Amino acid sequence: MCMFQMGIVLVGGVYFAATGRISLGTLVVFITYEGFLLWPIRQMGRILSDMGKTQVSLGRIGEILKEDLEENDGKLKPEIKGNIEFEDVYFSYDDNKPVLNGISFRIKAGETVAILGPTGSGKSTLVQLLARLYDYSKGSIRIDGIEITDIDKKWLRRQVGLILQEPFLFARSIKENIKLANMEADDSKVYEAANMAAIHDVITSFDQGYDTLVGERGVSLSGGQKQRVAIARTLIRDCPILIFDDSLSAVDTETDAAIQKELRERKDNATTIIISHRITTLARADRILVLDKGRIVQSGSHEELIRQPGLYRRIWNIQSSLERDLEYM
Numbered sequence: 001m002c003m004f005q006m007g008i009v010l011v012g013g014v015y016f017a018a019t020g021r022i023s024l025g026t027l028v029v030f031i032t033y034e035g036f037l038l039w040p041i042r043q044m045g046r047i048l049s050d051m052g053k054t055q056v057s058l059g060r061i062g063e064i065l066k067e068d069l070e071e072n073d074g075k076l077k078p079e080i081k082g083n084i085e086f087e088d089v090y091f092s093y094d095d096n097k098p099v100l101n102g103i104s105f106r107i108k109a110g111e112t113v114a115i116l117g118p119t120g121s122g123k124s125t126l127v128q129l130l131a132r133l134y135d136y137s138k139g140s141i142r143i144d145g146i147e148i149t150d151i152d153k154k155w156l157r158r159q160v161g162l163i164l165q166e167p168f169l170f171a172r173s174i175k176e177n178i179k180l181a182n183m184e185a186d187d188s189k190v191y192e193a194a195n196m197a198a199i200h201d202v203i204t205s206f207d208q209g210y211d212t213l214v215g216e217r218g219v220s221l222s223g224g225q226k227q228r229v230a231i232a233r234t235l236i237r238d239c240p241i242l243i244f245d246d247s248l249s250a251v252d253t254e255t256d257a258a259i260q261k262e263l264r265e266r267k268d269n270a271t272t273i274i275i276s277h278r279i280t281t282l283a284r285a286d287r288i289l290v291l292d293k294g295r296i297v298q299s300g301s302h303e304e305l306i307r308q309p310g311l312y313r314r315i316w317n318i319q320s321s322l323e324r325d326l327e328y329m
């Protein structure tokens with residue numbers, strides 16, 4: 001029972017006892033039994049709300065298991081260069097609320113495109129369609145000219161490296177966490193990926209180096225360090241298409257710049273899509289798409305977008321004036 005409820009019961013109870021309407025014994029028994037009753041009722045409320053979450057999670061696990069059993073016979077397994085084309089793509093999670101409303105754009109193999117947009121504008125949904133986590137209802141998405149629904153789903157997902165904002169690390173060593181995506185990779189490949197993700201020096205500063213355990217029994221990594229381990233885990237797969245879904249947000253600006261430089265200088269330059277709210281990250285991309293309510297409302301290079309009114313210029317003004325203020329502090 002919270003202090004407030006306890007206070008009301010006590011004040012009321014003492015008043016009734018003092019005016020002789022109830023005995024002191026009745027008051028004590030009432031408070032005791034109320035305490036017994038309240039806790040199970042609260043627990044019941046929690047169980048009911050957890051049951052709702054369990055139902056949704058069970059449904060999703062079922063979908064994943066079903067997908068694994070799906071036949072992919074006859075689907076293509078092409079070698080992918082990384083040319084991406086969205087043509088008039090529509091998508092909604094449920095029929096009433098459209099999330100993407102006619103998205104069209106092209107990315108050439110090896111290009112870096114950044115996406116900016118208010119929360120809920122459909123950025124994550126757009127990149128998840130590319131990895132076929134969901135299927136679009138109308139329009140066409142092509143990779144190297146092939147409709148992605150004609151490509152074997154597992155094959156496609158191996159070519160598209162999607163790094164999420166809150167990556168999951170297992171309670172294993174850092175090396176095992178990086179190698180997870182490519183068990184055949186040797187140590188030099190692990191170090192190369194960690195270097196590109198700007199996390200090698202942090203790892204080697206630990207007493208156990210790459211054998212350091214992550215999680216409760218080992219080191220607790222910061223949000224930015226976890227993101228960089230997850231980036232290394234994706235880079236070790238050598239995917240021709242890389243997607244950073246706000247996954248550079250917890251990394252400081254300089255490290256972010258270092259990672260982007262490494263990616264650009266990679267031998268086989270991957271097609272890269274970066275979702276970010278940080279203007280310095282966006283500015284380094286070859287092209288920026290601005291999304292609003294499931295539509296592309298602006299598209300161009302940093303120089304082009306700061307010359308026209310719109311969300312990009314507003315964010316640029318706010319973030320640059322903040323940086324100037326910080327310099328003077």
Ligand SMILES: Nc1ncnc2c1ncn2[C@@H]1O[C@H](COP(=O)(O)OP(=O)(O)OP(=O)(O)O)[C@@H](O)[C@H]1O
Nearest residue numbers: 093094099117118119120121122123124125126246
């Ligand atoms: N699995 C889902 N089921 C139902 N609706 C969803 C699901 N995922 C996202 N949405 C809804 O779709 C819309 C677009 O979401 P999305 O995550 O793509 O936006 P976003 O631009 O990436 O936002 P943020 O910047 O906050 O990550 C939102 O209204 C969101 O509530």
